[in-house]
Amino acid sequence: xxxxxxxxxxxxxxxxxxxxxxxxxxxxxxxxxxxxxxxxxxxxxxxxxxxxxxxxxxxxxxxxxxxxxxxxxxxxxxxxxxxxxxxxxxxxxxxxxxxxxxxxxxxxxxxxxxxxxxxxxxxxxxxxxxxxxxxxxxxxxxxxxxxxxxxxxxxxxxxxxxxxxxxxxxxxxxxxxxxxxxxxxxxxxxxxxxxxxxxxxxxxxxxxxxxxxxxxxxxxxxxxxxxxxxxxxxxxxxxxxxxxxxxxxxxxxxxxxxxxxxxx
Numbered sequence: 001x002x003x004x005x006x007x008x009x010x011x012x013x014x015x016x017x018x019x020x021x022x023x024x025x026x027x028x029x030x031x032x033x034x035x036x037x038x039x040x041x042x043x044x045x046x047x048x049x050x051x052x053x054x055x056x057x058x059x060x061x062x063x064x065x066x067x068x069x070x071x072x073x074x075x076x077x078x079x080x081x082x083x084x085x086x087x088x089x090x091x092x093x094x095x096x097x098x099x100x101x102x103x104x105x106x107x108x109x110x111x112x113x114x115x116x117x118x119x120x121x122x123x124x125x126x127x128x129x130x131x132x133x134x135x136x137x138x139x140x141x142x143x144x145x146x147x148x149x150x151x152x153x154x155x156x157x158x159x160x161x162x163x164x165x166x167x168x169x170x171x172x173x174x175x176x177x178x179x180x181x182x183x184x185x186x187x188x189x190x191x192x193x194x195x196x197x198x199x200x201x202x203x204x205x206x207x208x209x210x211x212x213x214x215x216x217x218x219x220x221x222x223x224x225x226x227x228x229x230x231x232x233x234x235x236x237x238x239x240x241x242x243x244x245x246x247x248x249x250x251x252x253x254x255x256x257x258x259x260x261x262x263x264x
Contacts, residue, residue, distance in 0.1 A: 004138050008111050012086045014193045014214040019089035022198040023067045034100035044073035051158045055079050058125040063112050064133045068094025075103035082106040120149045129159045135218035140229035148233040151263035163254040168220050175249040190215045235261040
């Protein structure tokens with residue numbers, strides 16, 4: 001199994017291939033995307049809003065914050081927003097998005113586990129992690145340690161991610177769901193990066209051409225492993241919400257979970 005340094009290099013390469021073009025194809029040019037976020041920034045925060053409220057005046061850091069759309073929305077809602085992400089292509093889009101939205105955004109291009117010592121200071125009110133982040137780590141404990149170091153006393157971690165029942169155990173196709181996975185499997189999984197379906201012209205490439213793109217390696221975690229990693233730090237879990245899917249065929253199947261934990 002790869003160690004974290006090897007895994008991070010693989011995933012950094014995967015995330016620095018055509019990401020900017022993919023975000024333009026998905027959200028439009030930064031100026032266009034900024035107009036949409038400005039029209040209703042709370043909507044861009046979506047279901048996270050109730051866990052982050054009140055936002056105005058808060059110092060918030062979005063770890064592995066990708067293209068910055070959540071951070072820009074937070075800034076528009078009055079937060080002092082910072083993003084940490086390993087991909088310079090993501091940073092390019094995010095900085096242009098913030099500029100177009102007319103808000104300041106601090107963007108640190110770095111592996112979250114290799115932040116400079118001067119950045120690891122307990123000054124943030126909120127650490128935000130959302131949707132598809134934890135699987136980039138082969139050990140959650142060092143990552144949770146970074147989060148603890150960033151939070152001020154009384155600050156909170158807001159973590160929202162895909163529920164492992166849906167990512168590790170159940171395979172869904174249309175209205176049909178089957179138990180095909182191993183919930184306790186700890187092996188790394190090779191997969192396309194999340195934005196690849198938005199790369200312009202991807203639908204016209206042959207399978208051989210698609211295979212030339214760098215793949216990401218993911219380690220999917222159980223809910224118990226996530227909770228335990230948070231509890232190993234000076235973080236007190238205040239809330240664990242589990243949400244079923246919005247589609248009628250997903251009723252009764254957990255699709256998302258949200259954890260709120262407070263720095264002691």
